[in-house]
Amino acid sequence: MLSTQSLLKNTIVRGIPTSGMTLSSLKLATNYSTISKAMVCEKHGKPKDVLRLKELTIPKIKDDEVLVKFLAAPINPSDINQIEGVYPIKPRFKKYGAVGGNEGVAEVVAAGNKVKNLTVGDWVIPDTKAFGTWQTFAASPENELQKISKNISKISASTISVNPPTAYRMLKDFVNLKKGDVIIQNGANSAVGQAVIQIAKAWGIKTINVVRDRPNFDELADQLHKLGATLVIKEEDLRANSTRELVKNLGSPVRLGLNCVGGKSANGITRLLGHNASLVTYGGMSKQPLTFGTGPFIFKNLKACGFWNSRWNKEASKKDKQYMFDDLCELIRGGYLAEPWHDETKWELSDDNKTLNRKFMKALSKAGASFGNKKQILTFE
Numbered sequence: 001m002l003s004t005q006s007l008l009k010n011t012i013v014r015g016i017p018t019s020g021m022t023l024s025s026l027k028l029a030t031n032y033s034t035i036s037k038a039m040v041c042e043k044h045g046k047p048k049d050v051l052r053l054k055e056l057t058i059p060k061i062k063d064d065e066v067l068v069k070f071l072a073a074p075i076n077p078s079d080i081n082q083i084e085g086v087y088p089i090k091p092r093f094k095k096y097g098a099v100g101g102n103e104g105v106a107e108v109v110a111a112g113n114k115v116k117n118l119t120v121g122d123w124v125i126p127d128t129k130a131f132g133t134w135q136t137f138a139a140s141p142e143n144e145l146q147k148i149s150k151n152i153s154k155i156s157a158s159t160i161s162v163n164p165p166t167a168y169r170m171l172k173d174f175v176n177l178k179k180g181d182v183i184i185q186n187g188a189n190s191a192v193g194q195a196v197i198q199i200a201k202a203w204g205i206k207t208i209n210v211v212r213d214r215p216n217f218d219e220l221a222d223q224l225h226k227l228g229a230t231l232v233i234k235e236e237d238l239r240a241n242s243t244r245e246l247v248k249n250l251g252s253p254v255r256l257g258l259n260c261v262g263g264k265s266a267n268g269i270t271r272l273l274g275h276n277a278s279l280v281t282y283g284g285m286s287k288q289p290l291t292f293g294t295g296p297f298i299f300k301n302l303k304a305c306g307f308w309n310s311r312w313n314k315e316a317s318k319k320d321k322q323y324m325f326d327d328l329c330e331l332i333r334g335g336y337l338a339e340p341w342h343d344e345t346k347w348e349l350s351d352d353n354k355t356l357n358r359k360f361m362k363a364l365s366k367a368g369a370s371f372g373n374k375k376q377i378l379t380f381e
C-alpha cells in the first residue's frame with residue numbers, strides 16, 4: 001500500500017495530461033498545481049442525481065495556506081441535506097460546482113511561508129462550514145483547519161468533528177449531570193447515539209436507548225449493551241407501563257432527553273422525563289414535527305430546546321474547541337469511545353474515475369438506507 005510519503009516521492013511532475021489520470025499520477029508540491037479527485041455537484045438536488053466525480057486543479061498554495069491530502073471522510077445525513085438544499089448551511093458553489101462532505105481528516109502535505117501553527121505531517125479536521133471533504137486534496141487557509149491528534153485511527157479522526165462533539169456538548173451543556181444520573185435518547189443506534197452511550201458510560205451516567213423495531217432487534221440491543229447502554233427499548237415500548245417500571249428501577253429520575261427523530265418518538269420520550277428535565281432536539285430523522293402532550297410540560301416543568309453543533313463551533317473559542325477535542329481523543333485512546341460502526345469504501349491509487357464514481361455512489365446509497373446501522377466512510381490511499 002502506498003503512503004503519503006511515497007505518493008509525494010512519486011508525483012512531483014510537470015505537464016502531464018490530467019484527464020483520466022489515476023490517483024497515483026497526481027502532482028503534488030507547493031509550487032506546482034495539484035489535481036484533486038472530487039465528488040462535485042453543480043446545483044442542488046438528490047445527491048445521486050447531482051454529484052459526479054471531477055478532476056479539479058488546485059492552484060499553487062498561498063503563503064497562509066496549506067495543501068492537505070484527505071485520508072478519510074464520512075457521509076453524514078447533513079451532507080445529504082446540504083446538497084438537497086434543505087440545510088441552513090449551503091455548499092460552497094464555485095465555477096466548477098461544490099465539493100460535497102463536511103467532515104473528514106486530512107494530512108498536511110505542504111505549507112506556505114507564513115503558516116504558523118501547522119507543519120507538514122500534521123493531521124487536521126475542517127474548522128469551517130461546507131469545507132468539501134469528499135476529495136483527495138484541498139488548499140486551505142490554516143485558520144480553517146483544526147489540528148488533531150495522530151494517536152487515534154484515521155476512522156476515529158475522520159468522524160470526530162460532528163457526532164462525538166454533538167454527544168459531548170449535549171451531555172455537558174444543558175443539565176448539570178452527576179454520576180448515577182439518567183438520560184434518555186432516541187435514534188440510539190445512530191453515530192451520535194453510539195457516542196452518547198459511550199461518553200455517558202465513561203462519565204458514570206445511565207442511558208435509556210430507544211430504537212425502531214427490526215427483525216434483528218435483539219442483536220442490535222446486544223451491540224448497544226456492549227457499548228455501555230443501560231436499557232434498550234423499542235419505540236412502541238415508550239408508552240408501556242412496564243417501561244415506566246424499568247425506568248423507575250434505575251433509581252434516579254430521567255433528567256435529560258436527546259431527540260434526533262421528532263414526531264411521536266419525541267412525545268413518547270417526554271412521558272418518561274422526570275421533573276425539571278430538558279428535552280434537547282438535534283435532528284429530525286422522521287421528518288415529523290414536534291408535538292408534545294401539554295400535561296407533562298406544565299406539571300413536570302419540562303424545557304424543550306435545540307442544539308446545533310455548527311452554532312457551537314462558530315461561537316466557541318479555539319481554546320474551548322481544543323480542550324474538547326483533546327478530551328475526546330483521551331476517551332478514544334483510553335478505549336472508552338470506539339470508532340462508529342462503519343463500512344469503509346476505499347478509493348485506491350489505481351482506480352480510474354469511473355471506478356471512483358461507482359464506489360462513491362454505492363456508499364451513498366447505503367448511507368441513506370433505513371436500518372443501515374453503519375456510517376459509510378470513504379478512505380483515500
Ligand SMILES: NC(=O)c1ccc[n+]([C@@H]2O[C@H](COP(=O)([O-])OP(=O)(O)OC[C@H]3O[C@@H](n4cnc5c(N)ncnc54)[C@H](OP(=O)(O)O)[C@@H]3O)[C@@H](O)[C@H]2O)c1
Nearest residue numbers: 166187189190191192212282283285286307308309370371
Ligand atoms: N444538531 C446537530 O448539531 C447535529 C450533529 C450531528 C448529527 N445531527 C443529526 O443527528 C441525526 C443522526 O446523525 P448521525 O450522523 O448519527 O446518523 P446516522 O449514524 O446515519 O444514523 C441515522 C439514525 O437515524 C435513524 N432513522 C433514520 N430514519 C428514521 C426515521 N424515519 N425514523 C426514526 N429514525 C430514523 C436511524 O435508525 P434506523 O437504524 O432505525 O434506520 C439511525 O439511528 C441526524 O438527523 C443528523 O442530521 C445533528
